[in-house]
Amino acid sequence: MYQDFENCVRAVRSKDARFDGWFFTAVRTTGIYCRPSCPVVPPKPENMTFYPSAAAAQQAGFRACKRCRPDASPGSPQWNVRADVVARAMRLIGDGVVDREGVPGLAARLGYSTRQVERQLLAELGAGPLALARAQRAQTARLLIETTGLTMTDAAFAAGFASIRAFNETVRGVFALSPTELRERARGRAAGAGPADASGTPGALSLRLPYRRPLCPDNLFGHLAATAVPGVEEWRAGAYRRTLRLPHGPGVVALSPRDGHIACELRLGDLRDLAIAISRCRRLLDLDADPVAVDELLSRDPVLAPHVRKAPGRRVPGTVDGPEFAVRAVLGQQVSTAAARTHAGRLVAAHGEPVRDPEGGLTHLFPSAEALAGLDPQALAMPASRRTTVTSLVAALADGTIDLDVGGDWTEARARLARLPGFGPWTVESVAMRALGDPDAFLPTDLGTRRAAKELGLPATPAAFTRHAEAWRPWRAYAVQYLWATTDHAVNHLPKD
Template sequence: MHTDTERCRRAVRSRDARFDGWFYVAVTTTGIYCRPSCPVAPPKPENMTFHPSAASAQEAGFRACKRCRPDAVPGSPEWDARADLTARAVRLIADGVVDRHGVTGLAARLGYSARQVERQLTAELGAGPLALARAQRARTARLLIETTTLPMAEVAFAAGFASIRSFNDTVRTVFALPPGELRSRAARNRQAVPTGVLSLRLPFRAPLCPDNLFGHLAATAVPGVEEWRDGAYRRTLRLPYGHGTVALRPRPDYVECRLSLTDLRDLTGAIARCRRMLDLDADPEAVDELLAGDPVLAPLVAKAPGRRVPRTVDAEEFALRAVLGQQVSTAAARTHAGRLVVAHGERVVDTEGGLTHLFPSPDALAGLDPETLALPRTRRATFTSLVAALAAGEVRLDVGEDREAVRARLAALPGIGPWTVECVAMRGLGDPDAFVPTDLGLRRAAAGLGLPGTPAALVRHAERWRPWRAYAVQYLWATDDHPVNRLPA
């Protein structure tokens, strides 16, 4: 969008928050870049330049506005929804792959050369993978500076910087303030939190309907791994450097996030995973505008706009749980998963609630005796085949994978049918156009609204909902009076 100069100028003049994260406006006379909705008086048109990413603006020599904090806006829905090389790379960088494995590691995950990845990202985002990772490190550093009392040396290490000098230089360059000044400014508004707990605000694009989002996560929660407590969804997290727990509570203007991590280097990845799980980078206005064009969906959208797709922090975990939940009730699926967790999950300590385990990894389940599973024989075979494929790396489920290739690999496994494949694509891979026409609940909702009853006819009707069919599914599912569709009391 940043190349449509006139449209960008109109958005800046009207201070339209809908475009925050879609592009950034830099002011040549001040050397500052802002979000489109910045409350400061709009600059003259001839002094504006537009950038597709914060990293691009920083690479061009601009620093972040202290008033509107463009580094804190929700991510661009384009990179969240798209499935091409650039979008996959951006999602992997957000997950910390460059910090852990470098540009060559990022390129290897994507199946391209480092030069190809560098060229593609620079062409589309105005910055290469190192610059994008640097901008992300700056955002992480600011979070730690402003929300913790950690020594600056520990902040620099946790944010991914190789030295104190590069940490100081980056913070000064990006925010035009030294780290100590950033902390002293934030200290006046900081709320006291328990030692070792990070308290953050996760922004989103309004509107956001929390009912089915948090309702689904709470109603399907696996005992010991997830829980609903004191108005918050809590769960354990398996992360690259260790593990953690998170509590997420919906607020009118943000999602309150409380993180406890065994290794602070996991902060960036943990935040990215929580945002993905809650689908916070979606553009609800674009989704709802298209879906409301169908007279059948229009009343549903008007009643509860801003529905998100409840996703997951771990796609491998979700795929395993999807197989356990084939053709059984929500309660039965939780029971099966809970038994698996007790038998094979890694124990954790939770001082603030009732979380006890991490969900077992495919490696931990590789030696599982199928006879110990209280499942039909065919589903036992499906489960163990999926475990083996995940453990061997024959099927990879992460944000950098090609979604169609993953669909094909999953479908090739015995007992993995279209329903499971599309559920994994929707909630595990974050495909906004995933669709489950054979789902019983969806077909029941469709019939009640006068939509076609057969899967083939429903698929044809749903062509008008593309590329947001996963969101149409949420609106249709929400017509049922089921716990997944409402916040717990």
């Protein structure tokens, strides 16, 4: 969109928050870049330049606006709805792969050469993988400076900087303030109206995760709470809480819906995992979606239109761990939600890693594929055929035959899952929807979807239903959420404490 100058100017003049994250506005006369919804008086069009990423604006020498804080805007919805190499690269960069494995590691995961990856990112985003990772480190540094009492040295290394000098130079270059000045400014806001997107809480990081309005929390949090695995997830005091398996240690997060943001409280074993934890929570709640675009298309169908008007902004519940969800999908085949939770809870109690949760009842991380690879099938209280499905899946996940991480290839993952015993279309598409994040995943054979279709007068057979759903592309996963919402099930309601 950033190449459409007239549309970008209109979005900036109208301060349209829907386009935050889609592009960034740089003002040549001030050397500052902003989000489209910046509250300041819009500059003259001849002084505007538009960039597709914060990293590109920073690389061109522009500093982040202190009013609208563009580095904290919702991410571009492109990276979670596309399956090409640039989108996969952006998801992996957001998950910290460049910081952990470098650009060669990123390229290896994508199956391209380093030069090919750099060339494609530069062509579309105006910045290479190192610059994009640097922009993410700057955002993480700001959060640590503003929301914790860490020394600047500890904040620098927790944010992923190799030296204090690089930390100081990056913070000053991006925010036009030294780290100390940034902290003093945040304390000044806290003494007044409070920070724009973060505030400190003793013993935890309390953040605000932005999203594009509207957002319907009912099915999002209702689904997560209704399917919560004992010991790994829970609903407590108005928040969905769960454990997180992160590169440097375990974490616990509490997420609760608020007006205009999601309240996020994180307790991390290692602060180097902050950016990764935030990225995974955003994917879990589908916070980078563009609900206006989704609902506009689905409303063209007269059958769906009244349901979209009734509760707009439905999101697709995701996951923080692709392999975890795949295992849970198999455990939930042809059984009730309660039975699926029971099976998963037993697996967690037997093979999960213990964690400490002083604030609630979380006890374990969900077991990794490697931990389940040696699972005794006879220990699973389910039919023999499903035992085979579970063991085949965890073996393929453990040896890398199937990649369900954030940068995985959706088409290849589907094909390899379909070759496993016991993996029919329902399971494959459930994994594609929730674990891979494919917004066009569709479940025509799902019991809830079929009941909704029958009630609404939609075609009854899977083939005819799929043909009708062609008009919902590329948002069929969102259509499924609206279809499910027509039934009275716990997944469609915010849980009560």
